Amino acid sequence: MSALLIAGAAACAIWALHYYLLLSNERKKAHDKLNDWMYKGLEKSSWSDSLADRVDGTEWAKKMRVKLDQASLDLKPSDYGSFLAMGLIGMIFIMNMMVGIESILVCVLISIVTVPVGSTAFLRSRQHIYAQRxxxxxxxxxxxxxxxxxxxxxxxxxxxxxxxxxxxxxxxxxxxxxxxxxxxxxxxxxxxxxxxxxxxxxxxxxxxxxxxxxxxxxxxxxxxxxxxxxxxERKIIHQTIRAVTAQARTSAYALPAISILIALMLSKMIDGFWELMSSLPGMIILGVFGLLQVLGVVLVKKFSQIRV
CATH class of the missing domain: 1.20.81.30 (Type II secretion system (T2SS), domain F)
Incomplete structure (x- = not known):
């Protein structure tokens, strides 16, 4: 008799476990369907999105967001930073493969200096054009x-x-x-x-x-x-001043371009030119060259700016 009771209890336990597992499976399916319906059309964030969110939360991103707004650029700081990174890599490739600078160190140093300076000049130009309009x-x-x-x-x-x-x-x-x-x-x-x-x-x-x-x-x-x-009336005066100082402003941009062109010509004419520039004296010469070029542009622009 006791054996029958134990067998019946075991059968009931197995039956109850079966229905419990069946009910759990149905609940899981219903939960998955509900999640699919609630989050339909929403994609899970990838590692790149997470990285972009972290970059956008930094202090650099907060400062850059203000500059992008002032330049009327509809970009996130992380997007603009990715463009800067691609520009840095592209500049290194151009210096090494096209210009012929064999020293990677010189390519990296020139790119690290050129890309931020170019970015600042681009944003300021955008801000100036936007403000002028x-x-x-x-x-x-x-x-x-x-x-x-x-x-x-x-x-x-x-x-x-x-x-x-x-x-x-x-x-x-x-x-x-x-x-x-x-x-x-x-x-x-x-x-x-x-x-x-x-x-x-x-x-x-x-x-x-x-x-x-x-x-x-x-x-x-x-x-x-x-x-x-x-x-x-001020607009008419400004237009007159811009017409008078057009030659000086053009010279401010033409002189550095001519100097860089001469340096590229010397690199093709003189063997080992970039090896000399990659040494300590050459780096000092490059630093003084860049400083004098920036100083010349700033002075010419200062002389050509007339406040009304």
Whole structure:
């Protein structure tokens, strides 16, 4: 009798274990289907995405993000860093294979110096061009704000009118100010952020005029109209100065290019030229050469810059 009871208990235990495993399997399938439905279309992050997220969280990325915004480049710091890395590798390859510099050390040193300097020059050029385009549109924006003030519109409504009527880049910058105001940010804080993004004299005057009008009131239409006339006169003066100093600015870029071309010609004419440059005296000569070239460019640009 006891043997029958033990056999029955064992059979029930096996039966219960079978149904438990079956139920667990069904629950796992249902859980997998739910996860597939919830995360449908989302890809798992790869090692490159994780590396990019880590790079974007560094202090270098925070500083670079500001520079990229000022240069109006829609890139993450990690993406821009990858371009710099590819540029560094490409520069080493060009120096070694095409130019004929056999010393890898010299190639690496030249690339390490050239790529950051080129990156800085590129970002500053982008910032300058972007700011110049914005300044050229600012007088027309002031006239629209003046017309909006005469029609009885407030400053945010006038900025919205400028965003609707004018093209980029002022549409993008003032559109960002308008969106921040609509989300509850104070007008003064939004305009201050605009000053930090685009730090030019005309933007500073424009932003300060809006802040003063918001704080103290006054005839906004008259202020914007006079500011537009002043900016247009300054634009004419700037164009005249650029035409007069065009030769000096061209010389600032032509002299280093001619010097580098002469150095490449000497490397083809003199055997062992780059071996000499890879030695300690040669590196000193290269350092002095680069320093004098940078100094010459800076001095020529300083002499050709006339502030108005």
């Amino acid at each position: 914005l300044d050229n549109q600012l007088s027309e924006a002031c006239r629209l704000l003046s017309s909006a003030a005469r029609a009885g519109l407030s400053i945010p409504q006038g900025l919205q009118l400028v965003v609707q009527e004018m093209p980029s880049p002022i549409k993008v910058e003032l559109g960002r100010v308008v969106r921040e105001i609509e989300l509850g940010k104070d007008l003064e804080e939004s305009v201050r952020d605009l000053q930090q993004r685009v730090n030019t004299n005309d933007i500073q005057v424009f932003a300060n005029a809006l802040i003063i009008q918001r704080r103290a009131g006054g005839d906004l239409a008259r202020v914007m109209s006079e500011m537009a006339s002043t900016m247009e």
